[in-house]
Amino acid sequence: MSAFSGARGLSGEIWAAAGLIRASVQEKLVYRFDLLVTLVRNLILITIFRFLWLSLYGGQAEFGGVSLNQTLTYATLGIILSPLFPNSLILDVGGRIRSGNILFDISRPLHFGSLLLYQMMGQFVAALATSAAPMFLIALALGELTLPTSGWVWLAFGVSLALGFFIAFWLDFIVALAGFWLTETWGLFYAKWSVVDALSGKYLPLWIFPPFLRGLALALPFRGILYSALAIFVGQVPLEKIPAELGFQLVWALMLTLMGRLGYVAAARHLSVQGG
Amino acid sequence: MIKVFHLNKHFRIAQPGQGVAGKLRALIAPQYKTIRAVDDISYTIRAGEIIGYLGPNGAGKSTTIKLLTGVLVPTSGEVRVGGREPHRNRIANASQIGVVYGQRSQLWWDLPLVDSFEILAAMYRVPSARYRQVSDELVALLQMDDFLNQPVRRLSLGQRMKGEIVAALLHEPPILYLDEPTIGLDVVAKNRILQFLQTINAQKGTTIVFTTHALSDVERICPRIIIIDRGKVALDDSREAILNRFGRMRQLVVEFEDYIQPVALPAGRVIKQENNNLTIEFDREQISAFDLILSLKDQTGIRDIAIKEENIETIVTRLYEQAAR
Numbered sequence: 206m207s208a209f210s211g212a213r214g215l216s217g218e219i220w221a222a223a224g225l226i227r228a229s230v231q232e233k234l235v236y237r238f239d240l241l242v243t244l245v246r247n248l249i250l251i252t253i254f255r256f257l258w259l260s261l262y263g264g265q266a267e268f269g270g271v272s273l274n275q276t277l278t279y280a281t282l283g284i285i286l287s288p289l290f291p292n293s294l295i296l297d298v299g300g301r302i303r304s305g306n307i308l309f310d311i312s313r314p315l316h317f318g319s320l321l322l323y324q325m326m327g328q329f330v331a332a333l334a335t336s337a338a339p340m341f342l343i344a345l346a347l348g349e350l351t352l353p354t355s356g357w358v359w360l361a362f363g364v365s366l367a368l369g370f371f372i373a374f375w376l377d378f379i380v381a382l383a384g385f386w387l388t389e390t391w392g393l394f395y396a397k398w399s400v401v402d403a404l405s406g407k408y409l410p411l412w413i414f415p416p417f418l419r420g421l422a423l424a425l426p427f428r429g430i431l432y433s434a435l436a437i438f439v440g441q442v443p444l445e446k447i448p449a450e451l452g453f454q455l456v457w458a459l460m461l462t463l464m465g466r467l468g469y470v471a472a473a474r475h476l477s478v479q480g481g
Numbered sequence: 482m483i484k485v486f487h488l489n490k491h492f493r494i495a496q497p498g499q500g501v502a503g504k505l506r507a508l509i510a511p512q513y514k515t516i517r518a519v520d521d522i523s524y525t526i527r528a529g530e531i532i533g534y535l536g537p538n539g540a541g542k543s544t545t546i547k548l549l550t551g552v553l554v555p556t557s558g559e560v561r562v563g564g565r566e567p568h569r570n571r572i573a574n575a576s577q578i579g580v581v582y583g584q585r586s587q588l589w590w591d592l593p594l595v596d597s598f599e600i601l602a603a604m605y606r607v608p609s610a611r612y613r614q615v616s617d618e619l620v621a622l623l624q625m626d627d628f629l630n631q632p633v634r635r636l637s638l639g640q641r642m643k644g645e646i647v648a649a650l651l652h653e654p655p656i657l658y659l660d661e662p663t664i665g666l667d668v669v670a671k672n673r674i675l676q677f678l679q680t681i682n683a684q685k686g687t688t689i690v691f692t693t694h695a696l697s698d699v700e701r702i703c704p705r706i707i708i709i710d711r712g713k714v715a716l717d718d719s720r721e722a723i724l725n726r727f728g729r730m731r732q733l734v735v736e737f738e739d740y741i742q743p744v745a746l747p748a749g750r751v752i753k754q755e756n757n758n759l760t761i762e763f764d765r766e767q768i769s770a771f772d773l774i775l776s777l778k779d780q781t782g783i784r785d786i787a788i789k790e791e792n793i794e795t796i797v798t799r800l801y802e803q804a805a806r
Contacts (some may be wrong), residue, residue, distance in 0.1 A: 217606040224603020228589065228596070235591045309587040312550050313604055314575040320604075477554040477568060 221315055222323045229327025233335070240335050247284055247340050251349060254280040254408070271412065274351045275439040279410050281349040282435055285340045286366070287407045289332050290373035290430055291325045292398060294381040299390035302476075311473065318378060318469055325374050353438060361447045365434035368454035372429040375461035376401075382465075385472040406432030412441065426457040482656065482688050483526040483549065488558035490519040490544055518544040520712030521558070526690065528655070531682050533699025533706040533720075534692040537797060541712040542692040543582075546660045549690070550580055562656065576605060579649030583661035586641065587648055588633040594644045595629045598651060605652035612651060619647045623677055639670030646674065650681065656688045657681075663698050675702050697790055700724055710797045727796045732789040733761045733773055738782035747776050757784070 233240075258280060262273045298321075301307045311317055344350050353359060380397050384390050402408065404427035411422045411432050422428055433450050436442045442450050494514050498507035519541045526532055536542050547553040548560055551567030551574045560567060567574040581587075588597040602612040620626060623643045628636055636644065642662060649657060659678075663671045679702045681687050693699060699706055699720075706723050708716040716723065733749075737757045744751070749763030763773055770788050777783065 220606050221604050224600050227603075228592070228600040231592055231596060232589060304585075306585055306587075308547070308550075308552055308582065308585065309580075311552055311571070312575055312578075312580055314572050314606070315604060316572070474554075477552060 218319075222319070222326070225320065225323035226327035226330060229324045230331040230334075233328055233331035243288060243336050244340065247288075247336070248343070250284045251281050251344065254284065255349065269413070271410075271441065275441065276410065277349055278351045279435050279439045279441075280408070281344050282341075282438060283407050283431060285337050285344065286434070287405075287431060289329050289337055289366075290370060291328070291377045292373065292401060293394060294321065294325075294374075294377040295384055295390050295394050295397065298381040299384035299387070302384050303388065307476075311476070316466075316469075317473070318465055321378060321381075322374055326370075329370055351439070353440060355444070357444065357447070358437060358440070361451060362434055362438045364451055365437050365454060368451065368458050369430045369434050371458040372426055372454060372461060373401075373405075375458070375465040376426065376430075378465045379461065379468050382468045382472045385476050401427055401430065404428065405430040406435060410436070410441070412436075426461065429454040429457050482528040482530075482563060483690070484559070484561040485525075485545075485549075486523050486559040488519055488522045488548065488560055489517070489556045490541075490548055490553060491556045492516045492518055517712045519548065519555075522709070522712070522714050524707060524714065524717055526688060528688050529682070529686045530705060531678070531689040531703045532691065533703030534690055534709065535694065535696065535699055535706055536692070536709040536715075537694055540710050542709065543660055544712075545709070546580070546658050546690070546692065549658060550574070550578060576652060577654055577656060579652070579654040579657045581642075581645045581649045581657070581659045581662050583642070583659070583664040586633070586645060588641070588644055590634050591632055593630045594625075594633055594636065597633065597644070597648060601648050602651045607652050615651055615653060616647065619650060622680060623647065623673065639666055639673075642666060642670065642674065643677075646677070650687075653685065654687070657690070659689065659691045661692055661694070663693060663695065671698070678702060696728060696796065700728060708797065708800070710800075715797060715800050727791060727799065729764050729766050730791050731763055731765050731770065732791075733763060733770055734787040734789065735759045735761070735774070735777060735783055736785040737780055738784055741780060744777065744780070747772065749773060 255277060258273065258276050262268055262276070266273055268276075298307070301310060310320060313320060341350070345352075353362070377397075380393060383393055387393065404422050404425055406422070406428060411419055411428060414422055422432075433442075433454055437447060437450060492515070494516055496507060496512040496514055498504045498512070522541075522545070534542055534545070544553065548555055549562060549567060551562075551569075551571040554568045562574055563577055565574055587601075588594065589600065592600075598616055599612070602616070607615070620629060623646075625640070625643055625647070628640050633641060633644065646659070646662065657678075662674065666674070675698065678689055678691070682689055682702075691699060691703060704720050706716075706718065706720055707714060708723070732752075735758070737759070740757065741754065741759055744759070746761065748768040749761045751759065752762045753760035759777075761773065763770075774783075774786065
């Protein structure tokens with residue numbers, strides 16, 4: 206009888222993760238037309254928001270302590286980066302539960318959360334290489350972006366983006382777990398999409414929110430998805446406050462990871478008792 | 482290797498209620514019905530066995546596979562696979578088993594077949610050199626070279642099923658579960674796959690559990706057959722014993738050009754005769770279908786002939802009839 210020969214422990218986990226990341230990168234690259242559509246869509250959005258902000262600023266160079274250049278950079282970068290973050294896992298998971306293919310996902314020698322996490326990391330890498338990076342260069346050439354001058358800001362921006370990914374993923378995963386109980390997931394998908402769009406600061410910087418809403422938005426984890434990285438990039442988070450901003454993201458990333466893991470235990474129990 | 486002892490799996494299903502009033506009532510006070518998908522099953526499967534797990538649709542075959550893979554938790558009773566309880570050690574169990582579901586796909590639809598193999602090998606942490614060795618061997622056995630680089634969505638059902646089986650074997654699991662792997666396959670593809678399973682079992686000693694509702698699938702490769710019906714084991718016996726009891730009877734259906742004259746058969750009996758159609762049941766040990774047809778040559782022209790094997794539904798029915806007697 207043949208024994209299982211695979212590597213175990215951390216190196217095994219990394220081996221498995223690398224395989225899954227590579228797989229989703231390949232999968233994304235298959236859809237060339239999709240990539241083109243995203244590129245065009247982003248260009249249109251950037252143009253719309255440019256004119257919107259120009260007219261709102263009404264010829265002034267500054268508004269409420271934020272310069273036009275900062276705002277334009279924020280808006281453009283928000284549009285470019287937001288496709289990097291998982292936001293529709295619930296449709297995916299819901300679909301796999303309805304079709305029964307979830308059977309395979311939960312018979313793997315891997316936690317279900319890790320399986321999805323690695324796949325989404327692959328999509329992140331693919332989207333970064335095929336959409337975000339080229340869009341960044343195009344936007345730069347069009348003069349839409351003002352770059353930070355400090356190397357520390359660049360570094361913090363990168364870390365913040367990575368933490369934002371984990372927050373986005375685990376939030377998305379927790380919502381997706383609802384698919385184990387619900388048969389219809391579109392409603393929840395739209396609700397979550399709207400909340401994330403508004404509270405992550407994707408289109409509107411949180412500093413222009415009215416005080417009450419701003420307080421709420423700053424307290425919730427959604428801000429850690431995108432707003433933190435963008436605010437750091439455009440210099441709205443002063444250098445000395447960057448560690449606190451990253452700390453906020455880290456705490457939420459860890460808490461959501463824990464919540465996701467616990468939530469999955471409950472979801473798996475429901476599935477295995479009820480048979481889905 | 483696999484031990485199942487007084488195993489039960491019951492589902493509570495909410496009844497939607499009939500009509501608007503019924504559905505409204507079900508919304509407030511749902512009515513539940515308990516379904517005994519697996520009902521007090523016990524058996525032991527030794528390492529290296531090939532088991533034909535036979536039963537009509539809805540008999541509890543898939544539920545059993547899901548209990549053995551650890552996806553479902555038993556309502557009561559015991560399951561042990563390689564000494565472990567699958568649902569308590571799902572991840573450890575996962576690396577010891579391969580699973581193929583005939584009606585589902587574990588392959589990446591848009592990627593070439595070989596990519597799916599590489600991804601799965603990584604997921605199961607198979608070292609590269611070992612992966613190459615195993616996949617080369619399996620691919621050669623099933624003659625898959627010419628479609629290895631095609632996207633899965635362009636494969637025929639037979640090609641895809643070969644891919645599914647190789648995908649389940651890349652990490653060299655000691656146990657392979659196949660849930661209706663032959664469904665919808667043509668005879669050639671089916672035979673190639675059955676032969677392959679036999680080879681794998683002989684060469685690697687893989688324990689195979691194979692569910693199907695066609696007796697002809699399992700009679701060739703499974704020395705032991707378990708028939709289940711409505712969640713219970715109806716029969717657990719050797720292939721020879723089961724074929725002797727049930728596998729010998731065939732039906733010959735003949736359509737004639739004209740009305741049929743009374744016939745004298747050398748063997749078998751007429752079980753149905755209407756208009757131009759005649760159905761004869763015969764024991765293939767007593768007479769061959771060919772001799773039986775020859776005995777009908779005095780009739781007016783024969784338009785069409787069909788030979789039917791006994792299907793699992795009639796076997797199960799006969800099992801109950803015999804038990805009642």
